[in-house]
Amino acid sequence: TGGIGATKSGASVNTTTAFRVSVVFACLRVLSEGVAQVPWKLMRTSASTVSRHSERQDAAAHPLFDLLHRRPNEWQTSFEFREQLVIHAALCGTAYAWKNKVQVGTRPAQIAELILLEPGRLRAEQQEDWSIRYWAKSKAGEEREIPAEDLWVIRGPSWNGVKGIDVLRQAREAIGLAMSTEETQARLHSKGVRPSGVYSVEGTLDAKQYKQLQDWIRNEFSGAEKTGVPMVLDRNAKWTSQSMTSVDAQHLETRAHQVVEICRSFRVLPLMVGHSDKTQTFASAEQMFLAHVVHTLMPWYERIQQSADVNLLTREERQQGYYTKLVEAGLLRGAMKDTAEY
Numbered sequence: 001t002g003g004i005g006a007t008k009s010g011a012s013v014n015t016t017t018a019f020r021v022s023v024v025f026a027c028l029r030v031l032s033e034g035v036a037q038v039p040w041k042l043m044r045t046s047a048s049t050v051s052r053h054s055e056r057q058d059a060a061a062h063p064l065f066d067l068l069h070r071r072p073n074e075w076q077t078s079f080e081f082r083e084q085l086v087i088h089a090a091l092c093g094t095a096y097a098w099k100n101k102v103q104v105g106t107r108p109a110q111i112a113e114l115i116l117l118e119p120g121r122l123r124a125e126q127q128e129d130w131s132i133r134y135w136a137k138s139k140a141g142e143e144r145e146i147p148a149e150d151l152w153v154i155r156g157p158s159w160n161g162v163k164g165i166d167v168l169r170q171a172r173e174a175i176g177l178a179m180s181t182e183e184t185q186a187r188l189h190s191k192g193v194r195p196s197g198v199y200s201v202e203g204t205l206d207a208k209q210y211k212q213l214q215d216w217i218r219n220e221f222s223g224a225e226k227t228g229v230p231m232v233l234d235r236n237a238k239w240t241s242q243s244m245t246s247v248d249a250q251h252l253e254t255r256a257h258q259v260v261e262i263c264r265s266f267r268v269l270p271l272m273v274g275h276s277d278k279t280q281t282f283a284s285a286e287q288m289f290l291a292h293v294v295h296t297l298m299p300w301y302e303r304i305q306q307s308a309d310v311n312l313l314t315r316e317e318r319q320q321g322y323y324t325k326l327v328e329a330g331l332l333r334g335a336m337k338d339t340a341e342y
Contacts, residue, residue: 011176012176021178039069040325084155089154089155097150268292301328
């Protein structure tokens with residue numbers, strides 16, 4: 001729950017307040033669910049002496065297979081684990097998972113479970129010899145060093161290779177402005193007055209006449225079934241309809257623009273968070289969904305796969321053909337024709 005502080009718009013942006021911005025929450029769901037919903041498997045490539053080509057198959061006998069595919073720890077499923085992992089990495093730039101290892105006989109220690117740690121509690125420093133040391137802070141504020149070999153670190157885009165760039169910090173002004181415009185709109189509705197029109201008559205009405213006129217308008221012309229019914233006026237009365245002002249229109253345009261700005265920071269197409277273009281057709285939408293897979297999800301797939309390969313598998317296991325795979329064909333669930341063709 002790290003804080004970024006006040007922005008130019010006056011809003012204070014941190015992980016707690018950012019989650020309350022609907023487009024931020026939507027972007028994080030798009031990314032995390034896009035990674036979590038596909039099968040995650042441990043695979044192995046082996047040379048076939050019959051067909052003389054590489055065969056790829058599930059390495060279900062390996063202990064890591066079940067950790068990735070179904071149960072990384074005692075309280076999370078693989079879906080929940082990956083969902084949380086991507087939320088940490090996408091919002092804070094880096095995700096950290098502790099590799100709880102157990103010793104079985106004389107064999108090397110094996111990973112028994114993977115436990116995600118809150119990014120705000122971890123601190124990383126690169127030493128003169130390029131090695132990286134990590135410290136974790138407890139809820140009581142006590143800091144303790146964690147050996148680098150006991151951590152699985154998943155970095156987003158990074159400047160120094162030690163920590164990923166904090167998207168929350170980079171997009172703080174766009175998020176802060178979205179928070180401020182939403183608050184302004186809410187206050188306008190709670191305290192402001194936006195009548196549909198003005199009914200004016202000549203002379204001054206006393207309290208009783210005002211109440212009678214108000215009841216008459218409510219009884220005769222309120223309700224959807226009376227929409228469009230002509231209003232008969234006396235006493236030289238006039239009805240003036242109220243329309244949206246240019247200030248209101250610009251306020252709505254600002255809110256719509258902030259959706260695009262925040263989506264740009266997370267590299268998520270606005271269409272994926274429900275912000276559609278009026279000129280969009282079914283064909284263009286299909287291509288945009290394809291672009292979402294290629295340009296938004298695939299970089300995350302490759303980032304997680306390579307990080308898992310080098311952090312969860314030993315060099316010997318990689319040389320034996322083991323590798324992790326997020327099976328993107330899982331995105332075709334529900335599209336029977338596309339699944340059959342695939």
